[in-house]
Amino acid sequence: MAHSSIVLKMEEQVHRHIKTRNLLSSGDRIVVAVSGGPDSVALLACLVALSTRWNWGLSIGHVNHGLRGAESEGDADFVEQLGSHFGVPVNVQEVRLKKQDAKLAKQSFQAFARKARYHALENMVMESGASKIATGHTADDQAETVLMWMLRGSGTGGLGGIPPKRGDFIVRPLLDIPRNDIMAYLAERQLTYRMDSSNSQPMYLRNRLRQDLMPHLKVYSPGIVHILSRQAEIIREDHAYLEHVAAKAFQQACVSEDERGIQLDRTVLLSWPMAIRRRVVRHGLQKIDGNMQSPRFDMIKRVLDGVEQGQSGWTMQINAVDVGQEYDRLVFSKRETIPLNNLSASPLREIGVESPGEIVWPPTGQRLAVAKQYDQTITSQPHSLMMNIDAA
Secondary structure (H helix, E strand, O other), rough: OOOHHHHHHHHHHHHHHHHOOOOOOOOOOOEEEOOOOOOHHHHHHHHHHHHHHHOEEEEEEEEEOOOOOOHHHHHHHHHHHHHHOOOOOOOEEEOOOOHHHHHHHOOOOOHHHHHHHHHHHHHHHHHHHOOOOOOOOOHHHHHHHHHHHHHHOOHHHOOOOOOEEEEOOOOOOOHHHOOOHHHHHHHHHHOOOOOOOHHOOOOOOOHHHHHHHHHHHHHHHHHHHHHHHHHHHHHHHHHHHHHHHHHHHHHEEEEEEOOOEEEEEEEHOOOOOOHHHHHHHHHHHHHHHOOHHHHHHHHHHHHHHHHHOOOOEEEEEOEEEEEEEOOEEEEEEEOOOOHHHHHHHHHHHHHHOOOOEEEOOOOOOEEEOOOOOOOOOOOOOOOOOOOOOOOO
């Protein structure tokens, strides 16, 4: 059966996107992540159509968290049928999650589930001997992601949005394709799909952006999806360059780096523009803390304010890192924590408190927010504590 211009156009767009961004190579064995939704079904159909040209070996990976009961089971059954329709083997893995585990990991449940899903897909790659995971992120997903990071006040790292490829395995062949084209492609090929009921729930920010904000933005700028996607690409490339420059600046400023910590030359650090200084400080904090998520902007600003004032002897705590200035050196060191079973033997220590402010409680490493309240009414808000503290 001859394909229509809609079908051929989209498949050629995907082919071009894969080739120009070097996402996949001839002969690759690919795990296609298929949820059963329209984007992933379109991705699978496109890759199957292009597989002869590229000599790919395809398999389908589906992760069932069971979060939506019968609906989740229906998704898994649908994906099995989809594999039979296209003649592609299917691997369905059940990964049950608990909300308590997400809380312990200090992540939203959505982020926790996403991480578990990618972990399961990477296991499929290892087990099957595949080389890539293809996901169905579209240009609309990119636009929504940029808006989310914009509303959070993100820097270039977040405003760069979703990269076309991440790590050794993950590629996103549909990232340049708007959702309208996806739906037209599915209709033309008479392909069915599943709808995730959680995608309509307003409790999630992305859903509210998709349902409420994006339609308003399209009134003012009909091409907003393309514009935000293009902006993400520009910022992502700028971010990569700035990170490259910052890595060189870090090496120039670094006086010592060992198990005791990191020391940076204050004068060398201040010789760089502010955009690079921020990145150098962030890099130092991340190397000591081991947490690759970026420290908040206000934390980095506090460190640089101290550096610019130039007075030796100041110290502060940023998460699990002690930061301070010793003469002309900016010093980062791992904050010592006392095991809970040793609390009774720990000596009393004096901790400086600013209000409003934030401190790290030495025995446990927990972060405590501190604020003054003059209202004598005692409230019973969860995770809150009121105490009387004498002024120094």
